[in-house]
Each structure stands twice: as structure tokens, then as C-alpha cells.
Amino acid sequence: MGLFSLFTKEIAIDLGTANTVILYNDKVVVDEPSIIAIQRDTNEVLAVGKHALMMHGKTHENVKTIRPLRDGVIADFKSTELMLREFIKMAGTRGYFFPPALKMVICIPSCITEVEERAVRDSAEQSGAKEVRLIHEPMAAAIGSGIDVLDANGNMIIDIGGGTTEIAVISLGGIVTSKSIKTGGDEFNEEIIECIRKTHGINVGEAMAEKIKIAVGAAIEDIDSPPEDFEAVGHDQLQGIPRPVMVNYCEIAQALDKSIYKIESAVIRTLEETLPELSADIYRNGIYMAGGGSLIRGLDKRIAKRTQLNVHVVNDPLKAVARGTGIALKNFDKFPFLIK
Ligand SMILES: Nc1ncnc2c1ncn2[C@@H]1O[C@H](COP(=O)(O)OP(=O)(O)OP(=O)(O)O)[C@@H](O)[C@H]1O
Ligand SMILES: [Mg+2]
Known part of the structure; x- marks a missing residue:
């Protein structure tokens, strides 16, 4: 023991x-x-x-x-x-x-x-x-978002973590439909590393990519209060020396587009597979979004636009x-x- x-x-x-x-x-x-x-x-x-x-x-x-x-x-x-x-x-x-x-x-x-x-x-x-x-x-995630999971009421929760995004429709204490895809914060970081390398000729590490994501991570270019550009430091590919570059949120929105599209598509597929009565509940309740990845600026707005549903980022999503x-x-x- x-x-x-x-x-x-x-x-x-x-x-x-x-x-x-x-x-x-x-x-x-x-x-x-x-x-x-x-x-x-x-x-x-x-x-x-x-x-x-x-x-x-x-x-x-x-x-x-x-x-x-x-x-x-x-x-x-x-x-x-x-x-x-x-x-x-x-x-x-x-x-x-x-x-x-x-x-x-x-x-x-x-x-x-x-x-x-x-x-x-x-x-x-x-x-x-x-x-x-x-x-x-x-x-x-659903319970932590304040959803009464035992109720005869369908709710959709999207949990965007580091490794995976899990999407589930929950009713009567069970998961009725769900999808899990291996896209999450880690993949966002990889896309950021790739984008900085391609557009600025700089190699940045995982920790720097994480900082960039938190400072200027975005899912769309049209966001309400845009963050200031972020100075990232990496390793210049040609000269081999450390070099800073300024990174703008619009670049990151473009870099993350592919990964976010995968999340949107998985949400749409889950909605397609949902039974009509539960769909009606989700139409009324909207979609709940939790996990650290839900903090990407404008992600709620982007998913709301794609699904035509209300999207609520839950309170303190990293702890849901x-x-x-x-x-x-x-x-x-x-x-x-x-x-x-
Ligand atoms: N402000 C932020 N903006 C964007 N991403 C963020 C922010 N804060 C944290 N993240 C990301 O959220 C992820 C961690 O979220 P969370 O703690 O929910 O994941 P996890 O539960 O550990 O992973 P999983 O659920 O996949 O096992 C990390 O990839 C982190 O980079
Ligand atoms: Mg998690």
C-alpha cells in the first residue's frame, strides 16, 4: 500500500x-x-x-x-x-x-x-x-457544464482538449451519439509551427507554439477584440541563428483553418446522426463547448455560423x-x- x-x-x-x-x-x-x-x-x-x-x-x-x-x-x-x-x-x-x-x-x-x-x-x-x-x-464535461445529464433532454457537448475533440449528444444519463477525433490543442500547435516555418523561415518549438496560440490564436479573422501581434522567437532556418518575428492573429486563423474544419465536420456528422427529437432539443439548448481548445478566439462564432445554432463556451472550460x-x-x- x-x-x-x-x-x-x-x-x-x-x-x-x-x-x-x-x-x-x-x-x-x-x-x-x-x-x-x-x-x-x-x-x-x-x-x-x-x-x-x-x-x-x-x-x-x-x-x-x-x-x-x-x-x-x-x-x-x-x-x-x-x-x-x-x-x-x-x-x-x-x-x-x-x-x-x-x-x-x-x-x-x-x-x-x-x-x-x-x-x-x-x-x-x-x-x-x-x-x-x-x-x-x-x-x-457535460456534467461540469451544468447540464442535467439524467434528464430526458438532448444536449450536445464539444470538448476540445489537447489530444482529442470529443463530441457527444447526451440524454437520460447516457451518450446517445458521439465522435472522437484526434484533433485538438496539440494539432493546433503543430499547424502553428508549420505556418511560422513556411511564412517566416523560422523554426519554433512546441512551447513557443503554445505561447503563440494563447496570445494570438484565432479561428476566424473577423473577431470582436483582436489581440496585438506577438513576438515569437525561433531558429532562423537559413542563417541558423535565433531570430524574433511578429505574428498576427490572421495568420494563425489561416494556419488553424484545416484543423478547425475537421472539428466542424465532425460536429455536422454528429448532428446528422442525431434522432429528430434530440435534434429539436439541441436546437433549443444550443451547443456547449468545453476544454482548453474552446478558448481559441472566435471558435464559438465559427461553429455557430456553420451549424446555425447557438454555441456557449462554458464557464472556466479548462476545468469543466x-x-x-x-x-x-x-x-x-x-x-x-x-x-x-
Ligand atoms: N487560451 C487558450 N487558447 C487556446 N488554447 C488553449 C488556451 N488555454 C489552453 N489551451 C489549450 O487547451 C489544451 C488543453 O485543454 P484541456 O486541459 O481541456 O485538455 P486535456 O483535457 O488535457 O486533453 P484531452 O481532453 O484531449 O485529454 C491545450 O492544448 C492548450 O494548449
Ligand atoms: Mg480533457
Whole structure:
């Protein structure tokens, strides 16, 4: 039994491709990027979360940084387990002293395989959990967005995370129709890297692409309060020296067009497959959008235009899934869709 079994009582975990969030007593006790740094020769964990992210792209040959959940699936079991354990330990050491016991609800991507599900459950159990329930991400996102998922009322939720975009229609406590595509914040970053390379002849790293996306990320050129140009620094392809360039949001809107088109098409396909009564509900309720990717400027407007529906970006979209997982924890034996 791990040391942290002394600390935990009931916790909710959103194990995301980009970020892991842990809630205890409705409070966020861990909010860290899903990344781990390992010493190659000894396999020792050097850092997790923000500390490991600072090392990303700056390591020497004896240190490797791993994002174990790349693309919305568990790409690396061992490091997922190590990372999850460290995060749970962190939750216990940040001034929260919990009695033993241990219920956990963990949110997982809906496209995860049974083997991967098992791996998540095993990691949780090895971290001291006695009872574990899993919840699929779109369901958690819907609950965290304030939707009454048990009601006989169809709602569409789009969760744009780091690795995947999940689109689901939920009614009566179940996912009626859903789609998951491997387009999300990571792909947006790749498109940005490609665009800066092509238009400015500069190579930028993943961390710089992330900064560009947050500063001037946009889905359309016609946005209400355009951000100022952003100075990005990279590596000049011809001269081989570091060089700054000014990046405008319109360039980024063009760079992201292809990825955003994929999201729009998946939304349209999901709407096409939705039964008429549920379609009528969605027409009335509009579409809810959560996950960090929903913060791209003008994305709501673009999807609203394409679908002719109202699109609501939920309050604090980066935490919606964690909030929903927290609510599921309180309904541990009541919510029928929790996976035992
Ligand atoms: N202001 C912002 N503008 C655009 N993108 C953002 C912003 N803030 C965060 N993001 C992006 O949101 C993504 C992370 O969102 P989130 O935490 O919902 O994903 P996740 O749950 O870890 O991933 P997944 O659900 O795919 O497993 C990252 O790709 C990040 O770059
Ligand atoms: Mg997520």
C-alpha cells in the first residue's frame, strides 16, 4: 500500500492529455501539465507536471520528458502510472491531510481501450484507491457544464482538449451519439509551427507554439477584440541563428483553418446522426463547448455560423471536466454511467 493512502479520502481526477486536474472537497489540489521527466539510466522520476514541462525540449541525453497520454490515448503505460502516482502523492502533500479510505473517480477519454482502462485503474489502486469508478470525458464535461445529464433532454457537448475533440449528444444519463477525433490543442500547435516555418523561415518549438496560440490564436479573422501581434522567437532556418518575428492573429486563423474544419465536420456528422427529437432539443439548448481548445478566439462564432445554432463556451472550460468528475464522485453509487 502506498504512502499516500494515508492522505486521500475521496478524490476526482481528470487525467487529460495536456493537463491533469485533481479535486478534493471541491477544491483543485493539483492542476499540472500531464508530463513526466525521467532519468534514462536509472529510470528515476526527476519531475512531473510544471517542473517536467520546464525541461521539455531542453533535455540532454540522460533525461527524457514524456507526455504519456499523447493523442488522447495512453501511449506509455509505465509513465502514465508513475505520473498518476506522483500527482496523487502531490494532492496529499499540499497541506491536505486526509484520513485513509479512498474513493476515486477518474475521467478517461471515451476512445480508450479496455487494456488502457485497466492500466488507469491499476495505477489508481496502486496509489491507494479502494474503490475506483471511471467516467467518459464527454459525460464529465457535460456534467461540469451544468447540464442535467439524467434528464430526458438532448444536449450536445464539444470538448476540445489537447489530444482529442470529443463530441457527444447526451440524454437520460447516457451518450446517445458521439465522435472522437484526434484533433485538438496539440494539432493546433503543430499547424502553428508549420505556418511560422513556411511564412517566416523560422523554426519554433512546441512551447513557443503554445505561447503563440494563447496570445494570438484565432479561428476566424473577423473577431470582436483582436489581440496585438506577438513576438515569437525561433531558429532562423537559413542563417541558423535565433531570430524574433511578429505574428498576427490572421495568420494563425489561416494556419488553424484545416484543423478547425475537421472539428466542424465532425460536429455536422454528429448532428446528422442525431434522432429528430434530440435534434429539436439541441436546437433549443444550443451547443456547449468545453476544454482548453474552446478558448481559441472566435471558435464559438465559427461553429455557430456553420451549424446555425447557438454555441456557449462554458464557464472556466479548462476545468469543466474536472468539475463534472467531482460531481460524479458525490454521486458515486447513483450515477448509472460510472464504470465499475
Ligand atoms: N487560451 C487558450 N487558447 C487556446 N488554447 C488553449 C488556451 N488555454 C489552453 N489551451 C489549450 O487547451 C489544451 C488543453 O485543454 P484541456 O486541459 O481541456 O485538455 P486535456 O483535457 O488535457 O486533453 P484531452 O481532453 O484531449 O485529454 C491545450 O492544448 C492548450 O494548449
Ligand atoms: Mg480533457
